[in-house]
Amino acid sequence: MAKPISVDDFAKRLEAALGGRLVSLLLYGSAARGTHVAGRSDVNTLLVCDAADESLFAALGPVLRDWLRGGHPAPLILTAAEWRGSADVFPIEYEDIRAAHRVLAGRDPWPGITVRRDDARRQLEQELKGKLVRLRQAYAATRADGPALTRMIAGSLAGFFTMWRATLRLIPGDRPVPAPPAEVLAQAAAAIGFAAEPLADLAAHAAGAGRLRLTAADPRAAAYLAAVARTAEFVDHL
Numbered sequence: 001m002a003k004p005i006s007v008d009d010f011a012k013r014l015e016a017a018l019g020g021r022l023v024s025l026l027l028y029g030s031a032a033r034g035t036h037v038a039g040r041s042d043v044n045t046l047l048v049c050d051a052a053d054e055s056l057f058a059a060l061g062p063v064l065r066d067w068l069r070g071g072h073p074a075p076l077i078l079t080a081a082e083w084r085g086s087a088d089v090f091p092i093e094y095e096d097i098r099a100a101h102r103v104l105a106g107r108d109p110w111p112g113i114t115v116r117r118d119d120a121r122r123q124l125e126q127e128l129k130g131k132l133v134r135l136r137q138a139y140a141a142t143r144a145d146g147p148a149l150t151r152m153i154a155g156s157l158a159g160f161f162t163m164w165r166a167t168l169r170l171i172p173g174d175r176p177v178p179a180p181p182a183e184v185l186a187q188a189a190a191a192i193g194f195a196a197e198p199l200a201d202l203a204a205h206a207a208g209a210g211r212l213r214l215t216a217a218d219p220r221a222a223a224y225l226a227a228v229a230r231t232a233e234f235v236d237h238l
Contacts, residue, residue, distance in 0.1 A: 004070025037208030
């Protein structure tokens with residue numbers, strides 16, 4: 001069996017396969033923030049290219065085959081025009097990627113990219129309220145089943161830590177937004193106004209320092225829902 005390729009080998013092979021069609025290839029997410037948990041976290045990449053046509057996907061195929069074999073997701077793909085015109089649509093994602101990324105191939109795509117605070121706040125409120133409704137729905141369905149509740153909460157953590165980082169960026173001031181989940185939790189709890197201590201095990205799980213195990217009607221799950229609800233309320237009034 002062929003050995004899975006590294007992220008740097010993936011970048012070199014992708015650059016060779018696409019040539020001038022590759023504008024930028026970025027590594028982002030936990031692998032760029034230094035919070036990657038082996039076997040649990042994805043290695044996320046973003047490809048900016050000249051056009052997303054069938055010939056591009058044909059050229060990507062052989063390189064992606066070996067990349068996917070390593071359990072990694074395919075890159076997000078945007079054309080250069082889409083990249084320049086989508087900061088108002090994906091402001092949270094743009095700011096989170098900008099805060100922690102590495103250019104693997106091509107040029108730096110950030111010059112000229114501006115994220116408006118109003119766009120970020122609006123998207124964040126919508127994302128939080130939508131995720132809160134779905135989280136409550138899932139909690140109602142899994143509350144009496146410890147293993148199912150654990151899977152549900154654990155599966156949602158990455159998204160909500162992204163939301164907490166986005167919230168901290170919206171708060172006026174020069175305080176940097178941390179990367180480690182425990183520090184994100186502590187800052188968010190203090191700024192937003194919810195209890196951090198009941199969520200310590202969730203932050204440890206997100207950091208790979210422990211494996212979350214919840215029981216039926218676990219109070220940590222209820223505290224998590226309350227923290228998310230408080231965050232949605234806080235952002236609504238920013």
